[in-house]
Amino acid sequence: MDQSSTTSAPTILELAASESARKTIYSNIIVTIIQRQALIIGPALAIEQARQVDGLQFDANTMTCSFSGSGSHIIDALIAKYRDFFGHAAVEVCKEAAEQYLPQITDDQIPSLLRNT
Numbered sequence: 001m002d003q004s005s006t007t008s009a010p011t012i013l014e015l016a017a018s019e020s021a022r023k024t025i026y027s028n029i030i031v032t033i034i035q036r037q038a039l040i041i042g043p044a045l046a047i048e049q050a051r052q053v054d055g056l057q058f059d060a061n062t063m064t065c066s067f068s069g070s071g072s073h074i075i076d077a078l079i080a081k082y083r084d085f086f087g088h089a090a091v092e093v094c095k096e097a098a099e100q101y102l103p104q105i106t107d108d109q110i111p112s113l114l115r116n117t
Contacts, residue, residue: 022105022109026067026071026074026075029075029098029101029111029114030071030078033075033078033082033097034046034047034065034078035063035097037082037090041086049078049085056078071111072110072111075098075113076111076112079091079111079113094113094114
């Protein structure tokens with residue numbers, strides 16, 4: 001039997017690399033959203049709102065973040081925080097900030113508030 005023609009399930013290393021890449025993409029989306037909001041509402045307010053998102057840690061000095069849990073849910077929570085504080089225009093700003101990263105993830109991995117529905 002020729003094994004080159006069969007497809008196998010991804011290995012643990014492939015899954016870990018995929019998860020790591022997705023986490024990096026989500027981190028990039030988060031940081032870019034915060035930076036874009038900072039241009040509009042000011043850094044202090046943008047960072048203050050981001051720090052209120054459960055599971056998200058943002059370092060303003062290095063402009064990096066880490067998060068626990070689902071990156072998609074963290075991004076939705078971040079966008080909702082800006083939306084609740086500043087209105088629907090904040091969602092549009094977030095969509096524009098994230099659009100460069102969305103082709104790198106599958107449709108089902110795109111945070112719901114970033115989908116064009």
